[in-house]
Structures are given as structure tokens and as C-alpha cells.
Amino acid sequence: MQRILDPGQIEAFAQRNIQRLRLPDRARVFSTRATRLRQQSEPGAIGHSIGDYLQLMAHLADAQQTALASIEPALPNAEQVTHAQTFHMPIVAVGSWRREEHWRESLRLICDALAALPEISGQVRSVCDRLRALKPEQLEAQAEDLLGTQTSPVDAASAPFVMAALQVYWVALASRMNIDDIRELDVPGVCPTCGTLPVASIVRADSRSQGLRYLHCSLCATEWHMVRVKCSHCQSTKGISYQSIESGPRGIRAECCDTCHTYRKILYQEEDLAVEPSADDLASLALDLLLGEAGYRRVHPNPLLWNPS
DSSP: OOOOOOHHHHHHHHHHHSOOEEOOOTTTHHHHHHHHHHHHHSTTSTTGGGHHHHHHHHHHHHHHHHHHTTOOOOOOOHHHHHHHHHTTOOTTOTTTOOOOTHHHHHHHHHHHHHHTOTTSOHHHHHHHHHHHHSOHHHHHHHHHHHTTSOOSOOOTTTHHHHHHHHHHHHHHHHTTSOGGGOOOOSSTTSOTTTOOOEEEEEEOOSTTTTTOEEEEETTTOOEEEOOSSSOTTTOOOSSEEEEOOTTSOTTEEEEEETTTTEEEEEEETTTOTTOOHHHHHHHTHHHHHHHHHTTOEESSOOTTSOOOO
């Protein structure tokens, strides 16, 4: 007699037989993002209306890739790994991990690279000059604010650049981790590596992960599996709908939840192999506007476009 499994058993079975985690590829994580940002800024692409900003963020991603190659922060030791596993905590949690100065060096490299580009505006140069002039303790205070451990007002102009440097630092950690050291958390919608919320989710199309949905961390670019047709915020499986821009790209939609009235973008590689969570989320701001008008709330901002509301 064939045994019928309930949804919880199906999910548990899936978790044992799939690629649970995907750590960032240090060699190309930001260069891939830069390429996609440029694609989405071109005439006819979904992000053409904000093409100049996407081009700036592409330059930023190029600078991130260069900075990433130059840093190797210390990884957690055996005691720290055991502690995180025992208490079901992120292994390099943003709220407790002691940052090294590497991230500030990455910020300097990013600012230097951007300021050297002839096409960069005077406003961006001014922001870069201001950041380079700040003392370490001032930069650390901004980092604390952006990572959510403080509640001071955020400098919206400099936030994407500071976050870019923090991304470099945490990707440098995540990309060199032993994947077996990173365990599942009690809260499935939070990154098991750093404890940050995802910027979007992506349904992969490669042979190992065909049709599987992964949440993509907005900070360290770790991806972790989550079953489909389930709210990544409140975990509800009821009232889930998928919205997209009429006549827009089929590979970019929004998963909306009528239980908590939130949404998060979901990307489909089967429709477009080139989709990249951070880049495509940023390029599809028009979809955010439509969802806001429909009464849905975005769960977490894109780090490349700071919007505290």
C-alpha cells in the first residue's frame, strides 16, 4: 500500500535529500552582480528607468569584487562553531561577531575605485571623500546602525557604500566556511550564516538544484533552501499569490502573503538563467511601487538602495 505523507513529512524528507546550503562563489559573486546590473539598465530592460543608478551600482559591484580578492578575515574557531551549533545561532551573526578592520579597508578600496572613474558624478565623489575622512569609530557607528544593532538615524547617501563594504567582509567569511559547520536555525527565514534577512528568493535551474527555491542573504550572499509556496516571513502556506508587472519579465515576480500582508521578490532561472537576486530586486523597483499601492509591505530593504521606510 502506498503511504501518503503529510506536508511536514514531505518537507522533512526534502531537507535530507537536497542541497541545503549554497555558499557564495568568491571568484565571481560581485562580478556576476555587476554584469546583471548592466544588463538590466539597458534600453528595453526592466530597470532602464533607473539605468544611471544601476550603472553606478555595477561600478560599485566591480569595486567589491576587487576588494574581496584582497581580504581574508579570520574564520570562527572550533569553540565558536560549537557554541553556534549548540544554541542554533548563525555562525558569524551580525549582532555578536566582532568585525575586523578588513571591512573598513574594503570601504576605502571601494571609494578609491569609484572616485577614480571619470564618469562618476561629483555627488558620488563627495560621498566617497566624506567616508574616507571619517575616523574608524565613526565608521563603526555607521556599520552598527546599518546592521540593525543601533537605532540612530542613517545617512541615506552613504549607506549603500558602507553596506557594500560590509557585504565584502561577510562574503569573505561565508565563502571560506566549511558548509557542514553551518546548521539550520529555528527561524527558517533568517540566514544561517550571518543572521541577516534575505533580499529575495531564487528558484534554481541547475542540475543539482532544479526547481528548488533558495533564500538569498542580503549581506553574505549565502543561499539556504526553503520549500516553495510558503511565506518566507511568517511561514504561512495560505493566501500566497504571485504578482508581476504586466508584459514584464517572467523571471521576476513577487511572492505575496495575505496572512502577514508582506512580499518578497522571487526569481526564476528557468525563465532567465541570468537572474541575480540583489541586481534583479533592485532593477524591479516598479514592482515594489505597485505592491505598495496594493497594500503589501516589503519585508527587508535592498542594501544597495537604502530606504528606512
